[in-house]
Amino acid sequence: MTTEREPAFREKGDTWPKILKYNYEKYGDNHVAMRYKRFGIWQRYTWKDYFLNVKRLALGLLSLGFEPGDKVLIIGDNAPQWYYTELATQANHGVSVGVYSDSTPLEIKYFAENSETRFAVVQDQEQVDKLLEINQELPLLEKVIYWNYKGLAHYDDPALIGYQQVLQQGERLEEERPGLFEQNVETGSADDICALVYTSGTTGAAPKGALHTYKTMRAGADYHLRLDPWYESDNVVPHLPPAWMAEQWFSIGCHLLSASVLNFAEGPETQQQDAREIGPSILYHGARFWEDQAAMVQARILGADTLKRFAFRLLMPIGHKVADSKNRNQKPNLFWKLLYPLAHIALFRSLKDSLGLSNARVCYTTGATLSPDAFRFYHALNLPLKSLYGSTEGGALTGARNDEIRSETVGPVHAGTEVRIADNGEIIYRQPGVFLGYYKDQENTAEVLNDGWFYSGDCGFVDEDGHIVFLDRVEDLIELANGDKLAPQSVESRLRFSPYIKDAWVLAGPDGAYTSSIIIIDYERVGRWAGRRRVAYSNFAELSQKPEVYELVKRDIDRINEALPPGARLKKYVNLHKEFDPDEAELTRTRKLRRAFVEERYRELIHAIYGDKTEVPIEAQVRYRDGRMGTIKTTISIKSVEGVGG
Template sequence: IGDAGPINKLVYRLFLPVGYRMADFHYAQERPNLFWKSLYWIGNLAVFRPIKDTFGFSKARISYTTGASLSPDAFRFFRALGISLKQMYGITEAGTAFSHRADDVKFETIGSVLPDVEVRISDEGEILIASGAIFKGYYKNPDATREKLIGKWFHTGDAGYFTDEGQVVFLDRVSDLRELAGGGKYAPSFIEGRLRFSPYIKDAMCIGGKGHHYVTAILIIDFDILGRWAEEHHIPYTTYADLSQKPEIYELTQKEVERVSAALPTFARVRRYSHLHKEFDPDEAELTRTRKLRRTFMEERYRGLIEALYGNSNEIVLEAEVKYRDGRTGVVTTPVKIISLE
């Protein structure tokens, strides 16, 4: 689209919202009326069919994705094109165990258990699988086989849980779960990934361990998107730090945090959060070069903010060292708000 002419770009901008509306009808299992069907028919001829042809999907009938979870926006985009994308979960030692079927697609899950497959969740939250597709063992490695294959159950090493609808939510590797004071285990990277699906949140770090009774989070806002949003809504700001602490911005992110938390077990929901006054920076050793959080370093660096998240205050003043172009250094102070959720 970026290389398309002005007319094609205009048509794309006009009909993509129609596609999204039809996608929302689909996922809500509602029937669109004749007006929306007619608009989509025109949009399919003018926009969606040519895009599918470009992707090589013009004759696709069944489409699955596996590996890392896709964002809801990705599912909506493909559905807008007329492609019903579904997720599945498989592992070399046990074959495919879960999949979305028919039109029962839940963004946060990897689907329901397939026929002739048995699944249970261990007391540690690990996904255990039994089926006719289970492997016989690791080649010339009986110790590893005994560790992973106990009776008929293959221990995947992956953590997950069943939803009320019987679908499975994949969290993370069991070894990467963190335990709260009450004994509940949660997956920081799972929650952080779901938060990053929001257009308003660029990055996130979840906190909570054996010394904490609930989960908290430090969020990094998306300055480009929220900067444009603020301008459109006539909200003045000067810097990233200033924009990040605007009440209107917190109202937007609070809805996103509540949306993510609603799909989590009660003990794993984010109870308090804050916007950091700056972005996470690999040059300051906060992230690896592949943008993974350096948790131990970060928890020490932002210890004051973390203590405030587990305290009773609604604001903390953070100090940050800055380096000017002429080589001088200084310290700036920024008041940072803390939001509590029910």
């Protein structure tokens, strides 16, 4: 399968710094590039502000000894400084290396060592403390620049320097060597390496740094702008920093090319409220975000008064009926067409507003399989939510136009992409956005890259309409005893649609005898449910093992089993005594399950499930409701689902 493509926005330049300069010269102070909420007030930054901040920082880095090819580690939540740093690094012919703000010192040490970082630009005292803890083990790291000064006034480590001080040094260099920045920008090339984006490490192996040029990055942005054009008037609220590949395509590439407006929330905890104030027209999140949001709505309805619950149960089926018709590429009949506007006025409009979705016209989900139930929920609200498929190494592959969105596919391939499906179902593709290879890792590069073809490790197929159907990782597919294959992600995503289930892990035991699930309850929502029913508990572990909670979870498992083939239905389940934790390597920083790791960690529990035991004793550290930590000995129950055969 091969399609052709044409480049977009060619006149703006072939590197991100050139495009920033173009926008500065075109818009100057007349158009907002960014907003950043600080202390409850939205601060405006024009394209002139964006350009001058990048220029001063780039020159400041040069004054500190920055050389072409140097790597800059960027650690922090979404903020203008994150983007200034990436563009300043690239303007100096350097390479940006993004790291998530919740990374541990050990993880940061790995990224810094592996990328051979000389400079780090970080958000605040928390990130500074992490780097100072490992600084002696990083001989190549010369300077740590911080943009939030709170708590750092008395730090005197010579490696530390404040962000404003670096800008001032940049201003002095501009006086000494006027035009240096502009010269560096103009000598940049589309084939220059500009970013090192690390994989999530889902497979259990250490994350690998994918090398990208402006050309490979630009391909992903171009694909999406042709799929759904962005405009100068569009508002975007990024959720994750550009350590995530999708943010590189959207928040860096699409933003610069379209000259739209980026809006940064005051912090992760205010993300939803701040997004509601802005009313973004373009949204892109991982599947977990969309599922969590849908589950939150359900939880609110369950805790609402009788009238609101009645309205939800009465009107949502109208939205579902219309959404189901569109998913089948059919038009709803006149009866449902007349009912839908009434349901919109009575319920859907207020629901969309409460979620900050009133102005949404482009909505993407990516990174994992989205629950069909969550997909149906958003389309009932008339949101054009679509699944995209791509990867850090392979680039963007698919996306559907609004009139061809289907819940079971990730859309047709982008123009300019060649796709093959291997005998084992692996998706293999070649296109201009494929990475150059893993940094300092020829062996792993050779395993996934051959003659420009990227071997994704993902399983799927092309349906009769030319859409890609993504199933799961090839290595994660479960072969059942009856010979059927089961994609665990599809079942796990359905379970997470429940307001009471935060996470789920589906497995089939050593011989694929039958499927079971290890459930992570949503502590906050189940806690409120338990409180209304006067179910006493003191911590997560105790609440998870309550018989009433097991019965609550079973209702959702029964719901899921109805939609599964008989051989794939969940026969047993366990409520785990704790949440999966990225700090314990059970999840990646993007909240994907690291299956190989958890299989080893919970090996005894798996043996108990498939050894026909009914409980397993465990010793665990717990946090009590008052914040105290302690160690308890408890028993995890293993429950069977009635009516499901082995």
